[in-house]
Amino acid sequence: MATTTATLHHVKNLDLADQGRKRIEWANQSMPVLQTIRKEFIKHQPLKGIRVAACLHVTTETANLMITLRDGGADVALCASNPLSTQDDVAASLARDFNIQTYAIKGEDNESYYSHILAAIDHKPHLTMDDGCDLVHLLHTKRQDALEGVIGGTEETTTGVIRLRAMAKDGVLRYPVVAVNDALTKHLFDNRYGTGQSTIDGVIRCTNVLLAGSKFVVAGYGWCGRGLAMRARGMGAEVIVTEVDPTKALEAVMDGFRVMTMIEAAKQGDVFVTVTGNKSVIRQEHFDVMKNGAIIANSGHFNVEIDIPALERTASSKRATRDFVDEYAMRDGRKIYLLGEGRLINLAAAEGHPASVMDMSFANQALSAEYMVKNHASLEKKVYSVPQELDKRVARLKLEAMSIGIDRLSPEQEEYLASWSEGT
Amino acid sequence: MATTTATLHHVKNLDLADQGRKRIEWANQSMPVLQTIRKEFIKHQPLKGIRVAACLHVTTETANLMITLRDGGADVALCASNPLSTQDDVAASLARDFNIQTYAIKGEDNESYYSHILAAIDHKPHLTMDDGCDLVHLLHTKRQDALEGVIGGTEETTTGVIRLRAMAKDGVLRYPVVAVNDALTKHLFDNRYGTGQSTIDGVIRCTNVLLAGSKFVVAGYGWCGRGLAMRARGMGAEVIVTEVDPTKALEAVMDGFRVMTMIEAAKQGDVFVTVTGNKSVIRQEHFDVMKNGAIIANSGHFNVEIDIPALERTASSKRATRDFVDEYAMRDGRKIYLLGEGRLINLAAAEGHPASVMDMSFANQALSAEYMVKNHASLEKKVYSVPQELDKRVARLKLEAMSIGIDRLSPEQEEYLASWSEGT
Amino acid sequence: MATTTATLHHVKNLDLADQGRKRIEWANQSMPVLQTIRKEFIKHQPLKGIRVAACLHVTTETANLMITLRDGGADVALCASNPLSTQDDVAASLARDFNIQTYAIKGEDNESYYSHILAAIDHKPHLTMDDGCDLVHLLHTKRQDALEGVIGGTEETTTGVIRLRAMAKDGVLRYPVVAVNDALTKHLFDNRYGTGQSTIDGVIRCTNVLLAGSKFVVAGYGWCGRGLAMRARGMGAEVIVTEVDPTKALEAVMDGFRVMTMIEAAKQGDVFVTVTGNKSVIRQEHFDVMKNGAIIANSGHFNVEIDIPALERTASSKRATRDFVDEYAMRDGRKIYLLGEGRLINLAAAEGHPASVMDMSFANQALSAEYMVKNHASLEKKVYSVPQELDKRVARLKLEAMSIGIDRLSPEQEEYLASWSEGT
């Protein structure tokens, strides 16, 4: 599966590579759609000669995407899209075993984080592959020098797409980008089932709290939020949802969840998780009324959903208690526990989305990269959705891999659906 | 609430009007959004002088919509949109107590059904309000004479919208129509929570079968299908889903349902319900392999989802056993039970969607009617979605009626969501 | 299936017998275990010459039990165990078609109710078959004259067993009784899955309220209560549980339900259902704080769980709005809706437990009747559980009827389970 030439890299410890490689192989087993695409990439070399700068969570699943791109002919540089989400053994193996430039160290400080993105930009990419728009942002601000060769990009996450659309609207986006997140086989699955399970996993690993019987507050009822709410209920929690959108709030109510403002939820909750894509969703006024022992985490893209500076100011002291658990002592004696420094808890304290769900997201990434190479000339400098036929193809491949058959429309049925003359 | 002048009508029995009136009042209690709109209509008379021909399921909820339109100044004629869905007591009360022309008798034959639609067309409507597009279809084929005065219409259901879009595509649609079904506060709620509960209700009323431990097959995983699957599971059934769309099929799998082809499901199922919007979803090849005692029903708009002619041909005999239950004896001794003659089971054997959910759908109808009167001059002859601000307003009014508060974005948060410069 | 000799009876209308008979046959299809027992009864005549007085809900399922007893050689008289639960068509058919003395009319007043029980006692039973202990109670108080010939009895329900145990404890019980309710295949299924589904059914038929998003209060978390709570959640309600037992309350919490006192729940609930076996669970202090539009029902055995006299006293007026819905207007303008006059809502407004679940309960009844005839001589005047081997047999027959195979212990496994020497 691998080559052994060492590559440009900045990783924690190459000695971790053996373990990383085994784990990459483990993830590969749960990524049958990407496997199929990889076989085609090997055969047809659609990315031949393309330099890719990828800014993604450096996990076992991402590793399999990088390998797929490489096997499709690309020359790949990879940096982390979050300072806490890197799996150091995976980074080591990518650098040592797979000839992929890798710049990522778990727990890196902000300076290193940005220096790693800059290293990826130094790769002079034709294609950018981003998760949260940090690489694209840097490219459009401090490194416009490297913009010239870029033919297009892809973006993985909701937050990044929001930023890109804002850039396009302001007329500053300099090349077309495919919003992979828009693919149904991406956001309906990854955001819902992936975030759902892995966030629960992260919270439990950090705390080992019993969710059954707890009051679990989910801020945001988008795809991530409903995935999380569904799973928290599945673990026996009484789930409270907060929202700003009235329609989503109503859906949460009809799904049987309690809906209230955060200021009300703050008084009742045992565990809080933000998944809004917004900032300061939990803030001073909420810390002030929380119960002793309240646990707070974030599973949205950036660590701004919880106003941590406010928490720092309010607390009389702070100490680490368990891995990824910081105890903030309030002046009135209450203690509030912040998990994973407010960063994506499923990546900070667990392993991120399961490979099986990333299989679909990354199949869309790989196919979108190919699409961009083929079609960039005819695209404008804006944000595009994943073409529907790619999206459907991913779904079909996944069902086949699970040995699940579905019905097909008969010609008579297709005609019926297209007609308007048959009635009661 | 009512006037007492008798009106043009064709209903089963005016003596049922007292009971109908009480039931209309009962539904009204669960329709606070429509109540609010009605108060405004009374004040501002937005439909003053407008003749409306409405072809809808004649239920207590529809009655409240009709009264709201009337109170907004409209002159209303109502006919049934399905031969089995009329509540005769409601029809009687509308005719006797509310000055609304009503043409609807439960169990009417096809001829009466169409004669009732024609009677509504004879009302020379400015506005049509349709549920399934039968009225619009008749108007565009046999009654083009009445097309002239029509300024616009609204359509309630998915099936109707599909037909209208096909008409618009073929260039034959003669006036603009608002697809009420497209409103989030309509299809996300009515199709999911309304159809979910009322279909279960219809099946149980017909059969009194224990759903716990039964194998319950849901054909179609659209909004109606997922509402039904969710509720069938909630009653303890083992739910099997069939689909033609690979993405929806995958969602069903990830939601924990079994997904298979109908030919496989047919061998295993105890209860089958179609909610696809398509035809012949359960057909000869499926009847052939069903278990003895299999129960079949439809909750999609038209009674074509089950191929009843095929069932009739295959059976050696047929008899009614319970209300709305026909027993088909197969030649090999197996018995198959068809509920409600394959018509919308939630309306045929139960009372249709609960008032609380129709409250939102019909609030959209009332607001869309007002919108059409105001804006028809600037609209093209095609299908329009409900304007987003109307949709959101319905959601807000509903939450208020339930005394549920939600968060509001702070200016700082709104700015954050609109910007692209804040990153990691 | 039937004989045509007319029999002693007091039923509403013999003309309903045709419909009743069809419905009895329909239920029979879902009662495969009872069918198997009936075949054996026909062959072996275990109840030859035994007179049975049965006081049960007169439903299609009970009809099949009565027919089974008759086919086993018994001479049967049947009266209702609740004034509202009789299905008049079934009573008619039993009397006309099946040679079973039947005394039951839906809606009978208290006087008729007791006169019907007395009529059953006049049958001079050897065996009593009771549901709630009213027949046994009358026999031990006003009709001790008829006690002499009684060799034993069976009791169907929790409430009756509690009364019988109190009688045994006080030394007044005059013959042995098998507590059918104690059978696992009875109370684990009938109380949980039967009451769960049929109570939801009763509430929806009465009101057609949308349960999704409603606050549904379940008083009591015994087997009935947890069945109901599970189903109410399954319909999308936010479920609140009240309890007096701390262990059960904790289970409800861990199952993800909200638990609080009734006085708190009363302020929040939209729908309330009592299933406690206790009295005055909802009373004056609760009516005083309920929301306008609150709906109250009972699914426990007796109509004392809601303090209806207090409600009557408090209300300024009362009127019927829909079938089985009484509107009580409070002096402060609020309206409270009482369903089914506070009687078992699943029998008053729906059809009671589905046949499939009664199949097991009544299989236990039939086998317990046989057991009592065989073993009464060696039994004391107390309450006995259903012998475990009968109970297991019912479970095995039910699984077979559903074509479900389960594992069997190997000899090696049986030995392992019986030993204490194998450890870590």
Add this chain to the structure above:
Amino acid sequence: MATTTATLHHVKNLDLADQGRKRIEWANQSMPVLQTIRKEFIKHQPLKGIRVAACLHVTTETANLMITLRDGGADVALCASNPLSTQDDVAASLARDFNIQTYAIKGEDNESYYSHILAAIDHKPHLTMDDGCDLVHLLHTKRQDALEGVIGGTEETTTGVIRLRAMAKDGVLRYPVVAVNDALTKHLFDNRYGTGQSTIDGVIRCTNVLLAGSKFVVAGYGWCGRGLAMRARGMGAEVIVTEVDPTKALEAVMDGFRVMTMIEAAKQGDVFVTVTGNKSVIRQEHFDVMKNGAIIANSGHFNVEIDIPALERTASSKRATRDFVDEYAMRDGRKIYLLGEGRLINLAAAEGHPASVMDMSFANQALSAEYMVKNHASLEKKVYSVPQELDKRVARLKLEAMSIGIDRLSPEQEEYLASWSEGT
């Protein structure tokens, strides 16, 4: 909280004690009932002068129980009840900081395991506290010399209770034992909610597989099994249950799970977890038909539920892939993954039951120890249940700690429940 005298011990590394201590404190926060009991123990010293030999999973929760016993006056020696379940940092802290003799090292071989139990027996206990009966078994076979001073014991788990009852039946048990597992506040919670969550946690930590959409086979539908099945469904899996008891199998069916024999399930499952208390539940014939990639784990007490020797014999090779994951390559190319060497996966790969649920189990342990000291003279050499008043007290304390109020019976209600004269 601690003393600093070093104690007799055999632990992995005393340097881990700091971390262990913090984690013990973390667990303490979720154990409010045990905290309350500890305060009373400190005051009343009910275990003054009592030597305790405890053979338990050495976790943070057990540490808090040990500290409570010590604070009640006991002199405690602790050894592991499973070779893989020890948390080395906790063992280190107990030995270094809390003056508790501790003999436990994670991953110890069978010889060390038994030598540690012998070391605990060398402590000459008055009381034994066992989890699985290994200590009691050794005491009754190889170390009868130490039996003399023992006044009684407690046993934590189902498996141990089965073994003890077998010993009592054979007349070999030499002192009374309280079956803590029989307490409702133990087995209803710990086995169900504790095992449910922590087993899911263990499986996910080992594998990071997506449970949504997977086929998850649960062998055994006892309290542990139903807890696990409930949670697996809650994570979106399609759950298949296997059973040997027909009544439990039927309950699983009615709860909406698929039930089948293991030989059928083996062909379909993606993940298998045994929780039966039996041996060889998954064996040769099942390995032979499993799908490629099948994952197998055990969450029952002993590692005999999966026939690992058969798996070893069948496989052509074996290798470790991830922590706690062994890959067995079958001769036909299939791979089967065994987690945690078939030992309790929730302790081997995760942290065992959450503190909040162990709070109740260990409150029962502490109160049962006190009870045994007070009452041993009047008890026979057999297995006793936890006295009901202790059990209820634990439930009340837990509810209070969660600020949950419940109703209390009024005198009128108590009288009603005790009477038999009020009827219809």
